[in-house]
Amino acid sequence: MDPDKGLIEIKGRSIPENSVEFYRSVNNWLNEYAQGDMKPTKVRFQLEYFNTSSSKCILDIFKKLEVMYRKGWDVNISWCYDEDDEDMYESGEDYQSILSCPIALEKISGGL
């Protein structure tokens, strides 16, 4: 997370046993960031795996971004998936269906 550049990247595997605790610092950081001056913000989710308890925490992050978007922030969200990973693509579609802020599904070739 780079507040100066307005860049948030969440990458890799998210399979913690205690996801709520794990994501607490991310949520706190995002709350603080959202209190600051509006700036163009690019958010990239580039996950290889995530467990179901993380899926709820990821939704919470999206909801915070959605609030920012509604307040007029220029938030550009990408959900990246490997070209062979149909499940990760469907997960992106799941989030698109739940949320009203735009989420771009971005295909990555050759593995994440």
Added chain:
Amino acid sequence: MLFDLNKWMTEKCNGDVLIERVGTVSESYIDDILPAMEQRLQDKFDKGSIRKRAFHIIVECVQNLYHHADTDSRMTAQYGADRLGCIIITKVGDDCHISTGNFVKSDKTMGIKKQIDYINSLSQEQLRNLYRNAVGLNDFSEKGGAGLGMIDMARKSGNELVCQFYPVKDMPNLNFFSLDVVISQ
């Protein structure tokens, strides 16, 4: 039929056994089993899609054991483990079979059975809608919630979840919960 752990293990170890673990489900149990499992899947399955789905479901299964395995002092004394969790993964033909077992309090069995029967009655599209609804619910805790893990297992495996509850000798407050998931090529 009363529960017999050895017999259950023998029944589940049918095919090419990739991993077989019985013990207290702790963070180190999980940290130990997942990398080992990933390597075994890499060795045994050529297709990346089945490896990925199997690993995903194994993560859910192991974390279910971690969060939901119940115990009592007699069980601990009999099996030498607190919060016993069993996982057996086999390759049968081209399919990956995942079997888990843990003790649950008897008063939870009806709810679990009902939830699994409901999930099994749904089409893939209905499962997807159920997942989307469940992920947005607020009744979610550190232990999970809304049956999200089970829904996801059914969704990713494309097959029905098979569960069985065994009564346990001298422990009327506990049942052994056996869950089988098959991931097809």
